[in-house]
Amino acid sequence: MDGVERVFERMVHEHQDRLYALGYALTGNRHDAEEVAQDTLLRAYRALLTYPPDRVRDLKQRAWLHRIAVNVARNRYRGLRPTVVELNGSEPDAAPGPEAQALGRVLMNGVMTGLASLPPRYREAVVLRYVQDLSYGEVAEALDVPVGTAKSDVHRALKMLRGENHDRHDD
Amino acid sequence: MTATTTDLKLLRGLRAPAGFADRVLASAGLIDRYASFDTVLGPVFVAWNHHGVSAAMRARDAAEFEEWFRRDVRRSLVASEPPLDLASKIEDQLNGKRRMRFDLRGLTEFERAVLMKALEIPRGQVRPYGWIAREIGHPNAVRAVGTALANNPIPYFIPCHRVIRSDGVLGNYSGGGPEAKKQILTLEGVRLPRIQELARHGLRYEGVRSTKIYCYPTCHHGRRALEKNIVWLHNAAEAKAKGFRPCKSCRPEAA
Numbered sequence: 559m560d561g562v563e564r565v566f567e568r569m570v571h572e573h574q575d576r577l578y579a580l581g582y583a584l585t586g587n588r589h590d591a592e593e594v595a596q597d598t599l600l601r602a603y604r605a606l607l608t609y610p611p612d613r614v615r616d617l618k619q620r621a622w623l624h625r626i627a628v629n630v631a632r633n634r635y636r637g638l639r640p641t642v643v644e645l646n647g648s649e650p651d652a653a654p655g656p657e658a659q660a661l662g663r664v665l666m667n668g669v670m671t672g673l674a675s676l677p678p679r680y681r682e683a684v685v686l687r688y689v690q691d692l693s694y695g696e697v698a699e700a701l702d703v704p705v706g707t708a709k710s711d712v713h714r715a716l717k718m719l720r721g722e723n724h725d726r727h728d729d
Numbered sequence: 730m731t732a733t734t735t736d737l738k739l740l741r742g743l744r745a746p747a748g749f750a751d752r753v754l755a756s757a758g759l760i761d762r763y764a765s766f767d768t769v770l771g772p773v774f775v776a777w778n779h780h781g782v783s784a785a786m787r788a789r790d791a792a793e794f795e796e797w798f799r800r801d802v803r804r805s806l807v808a809s810e811p812p813l814d815l816a817s818k819i820e821d822q823l824n825g826k827r828r829m830r831f832d833l834r835g836l837t838e839f840e841r842a843v844l845m846k847a848l849e850i851p852r853g854q855v856r857p858y859g860w861i862a863r864e865i866g867h868p869n870a871v872r873a874v875g876t877a878l879a880n881n882p883i884p885y886f887i888p889c890h891r892v893i894r895s896d897g898v899l900g901n902y903s904g905g906g907p908e909a910k911k912q913i914l915t916l917e918g919v920r921l922p923r924i925q926e927l928a929r930h931g932l933r934y935e936g937v938r939s940t941k942i943y944c945y946p947t948c949h950h951g952r953r954a955l956e957k958n959i960v961w962l963h964n965a966a967e968a969k970a971k972g973f974r975p976c977k978s979c980r981p982e983a984a
Contacts, residue, residue, distance in 0.1 A: 566754075567759060575745050578745035578749070592746060595745060595753075596752065665937045671972065672733075688737035689738070701977045716733055720732075
């Protein structure tokens with residue numbers, strides 16, 4: 559089906575950076591980030607091939623891909639802490655310019671270490687909300703939890719990242 | 730609040746590594762991969778996807794191959810490690826065994842028919858353009874057959890070099906011009922000077938008196954005939970008049 563192939567090609571180009579950023583934020587290193595992004599897109603393609611045309615057309619790609627990506631990432635780090643491999647600002651991962659320099663600083667300054675130390679449930683929630691810029695409704699959908707749970711998980715995660723709450727409950 | 734969320738938002742600036750989209754599309758089988766292989770013909774660039782081998786060309790370098798592929802096959806492609814069995818498949822195919830799958834999706838039905846027919850010509854043999862035209866049911870489309878063969882995206886492996894003009898002239902060759910065609914046919918054991926000499930005298934077929942069968946001169950079935958039993962024939966009418974029937978293997982006429 560030629561139509562699906564074209565839809566998928568556009569999907570890859572449109573979402574590749576976002577999925578890579580998500581993979582990076584969730585796994586803490588470049589290698590896993592790339593694999594998460596690639597596995598997500600390939601799973602999406604296999605699914606698209608089985609969908610009827612109207613379902614492909616009406617698909618909310620962003621929410622759908624995030625849901626797949628979260629599952630892919632979970633399969634990778636199941637039972638493992640993310641390994642944080644720090645980037646430095648001169649690496650060509652980032653868009654050039656002042657933003658890249660700021661990104662280089664943030665990757666050096668411990669946000670990644672902070673994210674890696676969070677239990678997966680909270681890491682996923684805060685990454686989807688603030689790195690991926692999803693609404694709480696979309697976060698809830700991607701994580702398959704009620705909106706209220708998504709909100710409280712995001713806030714809990716922010717507190718932990720700020721070091722305000724050390725009595726973490728692992729789940 | 731702000732410091733932490735600001736840091737998180739900065740991660741939005743991450744970009745997928747160079748070539749990432751192409752690698753994903755290649756894994757999905759939507760664009761082709763390619764590599765260079767050392768063959769009996771020298772280094773040959775070969776492109777493939779999950780349908781099979783899609784193109785081959787002896788190019789000076791990767792850049793030349795990529796440019797040709799994008800222009801002629803009209804898809805994207807990405808350099809890659811070849812699958813483990815591809816090198817041996819390439820070798821076998823060039824040695825006359827047919828192991829390779831081909832991706833001819835971009836071609837017309839007629840072009841595909843021409844190329845699939847060319848695949849039936851055994852190594853060490855040649856056929857005229859008119860033979861392909863007749864065999865695929867378009868006896869008057871000889872010129873179109875020539876064009877289809879000249880646009881063969883997978884020369885060497887789909888042996889369009891085994892099709893030459895009935896007057897002995899080699900004709901066009903998509904794999905690098907008449908010189909390359911001559912080189913490959915010679916490598917395959919075709920005695921070109923002899924065939925061309927015969928063709929110049931208008932002798933197209935070899936008849937064998939003992940069997941009363943006539944063949945194309947390179948057909949393997951005529952090879953065991955004793956020299957004294959061989960008769961050279963100008964055309965099918967002459968063969969028929971002298972009591973020969975066409976060979977069922979090389980099919981000089983609808984046999």
